[in-house]
Amino acid sequence: MIVRHLLVGFVLATGACTSGAPPLRTVIAAPVESACSTPAARLSFDFEGASFSRCVIEGDREFSVLVTPEHQLPINPSPWYAFRYDASEGGDLTVHLRYVVGEHRYAPSWSDGTSARQLDVEVSDDRKIATVVLPAGQATVSAQEIFDDAQYRKAMARWAKASRGKLLTLGQSHGGRGIGAVRMGRTNALRLVVLIGRQHPPEVTGAIAMEAFVDRIAEMMAGDPQFTDEYQFLIVPQVNPDGVAHGNWRANLGGTDLNRDWGNFSQPETQAVRDWLDALPEGVRPVLMLDFHSTFRNLFYVQGDEASEQEKQFLAAWLGGKEAAFPAYPFTIERRNANPGSGTTKNWFHQTYAIPAYTYEAADDADRAGTREAARALATALPEALEALNR
Numbered sequence: 228m229i230v231r232h233l234l235v236g237f238v239l240a241t242g243a244c245t246s247g248a249p250p251l252r253t254v255i256a257a258p259v260e261s262a263c264s265t266p267a268a269r270l271s272f273d274f275e276g277a278s279f280s281r282c283v284i285e286g287d288r289e290f291s292v293l294v295t296p297e298h299q300l301p302i303n304p305s306p307w308y309a310f311r312y313d314a315s316e317g318g319d320l321t322v323h324l325r326y327v328v329g330e331h332r333y334a335p336s337w338s339d340g341t342s343a344r345q346l347d348v349e350v351s352d353d354r355k356i357a358t359v360v361l362p363a364g365q366a367t368v369s370a371q372e373i374f375d376d377a378q379y380r381k382a383m384a385r386w387a388k389a390s391r392g393k394l395l396t397l398g399q400s401h402g403g404r405g406i407g408a409v410r411m412g413r414t415n416a417l418r419l420v421v422l423i424g425r426q427h428p429p430e431v432t433g434a435i436a437m438e439a440f441v442d443r444i445a446e447m448m449a450g451d452p453q454f455t456d457e458y459q460f461l462i463v464p465q466v467n468p469d470g471v472a473h474g475n476w477r478a479n480l481g482g483t484d485l486n487r488d489w490g491n492f493s494q495p496e497t498q499a500v501r502d503w504l505d506a507l508p509e510g511v512r513p514v515l516m517l518d519f520h521s522t523f524r525n526l527f528y529v530q531g532d533e534a535s536e537q538e539k540q541f542l543a544a545w546l547g548g549k550e551a552a553f554p555a556y557p558f559t560i561e562r563r564n565a566n567p568g569s570g571t572t573k574n575w576f577h578q579t580y581a582i583p584a585y586t587y588e589a590a591d592d593a594d595r596a597g598t599r600e601a602a603r604a605l606a607t608a609l610p611e612a613l614e615a616l617n618r
């Protein structure tokens with residue numbers, strides 16, 4: 228009886244009852260957004276950045292979230308989760324994050340729209356379960372702060388305005404989202420600095436570093452005519468907008484790690500950036516590429532002994548000796564030669580243009596204010612360091 232009632236509900240919900248019931252298989256295969264409701268609480272995944280997760284009702288005020296990646300293994304273990312909840316007064320809500328793949332990595336960020344904080348979890352079962360206790364009310368809980376398309380739009384508008392730069396759309400993602408960019412400086416300035424971000428959706432601290440870095444670059448582009456005469460910037464802060472919107476761990480909607488697609492260019496997102504570079508006017512060429520990411524600690528992946536003398540001088544001028552200069556953002560410099568065919572942005576830019584091409588990695592748990600402060604200081608130091616490439 229219950230089963231039949233449910234099936235009638237599904238058929239009505241598809242609106243298919245006008246011409247007789249469709250085959251049962253079709254009805255069941257229709258995608259259903261996961262959500263869990265009890266008289267006391269509701270948990271859902273119905274917003275941009277929400278994770279691709281299922282929930283399970285464990286009790287009136289107790290749910291589980293099944294944390295799963297967007298595609299089959301192997302996948303980098305960046306287990307993104309993000310949900311919102313609404314719990315009535317009368318007790319806390321307990322949520323168990325159950326890792327179907329991988330293990331607990333990111334401490335939960337809690338936000339009710341006006342205040343935000345990080346929550347403690349109780350980790351159990353060899354880190355396969357993390358339990359978080361949530362206060363009554365309405366809030367969002369996510370693996371890192373939500374840094375979504377709305378925030379990118381705001382940041383890009385701010386950068387374009389401050390630098391008197393231009394907003395561009397380089398192309399379209401798999402899912403039809405624009406690959407937004409900002410171009411700063413004179414379009415005939417010969418030296419182009421390329422800044423790339425968010426190839427990997429969960430890597431929010433890289434996005435935080437990039438935002439502060441570009442805010443400072445935009446200020447300098449407005450205030451230093453010599454800098455703007457010589458240099459222009461292409462800023463592509465969100466290369467994987469579908470992955471960010473869908474709460475992916477790693478890939479775009481083509482199931483591809485974009486930071487392994489440079490060289491192959493099998494995906495519309497990487498193609499959009501390459502096509503734009505290919506159309507640059509004669510004489511204008513990239514001189515530096517920075518690609519912002521997150522990992523377990525603060526570091527820069529740079530060229531190894533494949534670096535030219537000039538590239539080594541740039542590194543020494545920009546990052547050398549600064550590893551402990553920012554007390555809230557200590558970092559290391561990791562020298563790695565290109566692994567042929569690896570398809571990373573770093574290697575492709577270095578091999579294609581013979582320029583310094585670095586991966587800027589901020590720690591998952593990096594102090595946020597310290598991350599911004601260091602990024603700002605490193606941006607301030609960039610114009611002088613770039614001169615090392617002209618000698």
Ligand SMILES: [Zn+2]
Pocket residue numbers: 427430520521
């Ligand atoms: Zn990454």
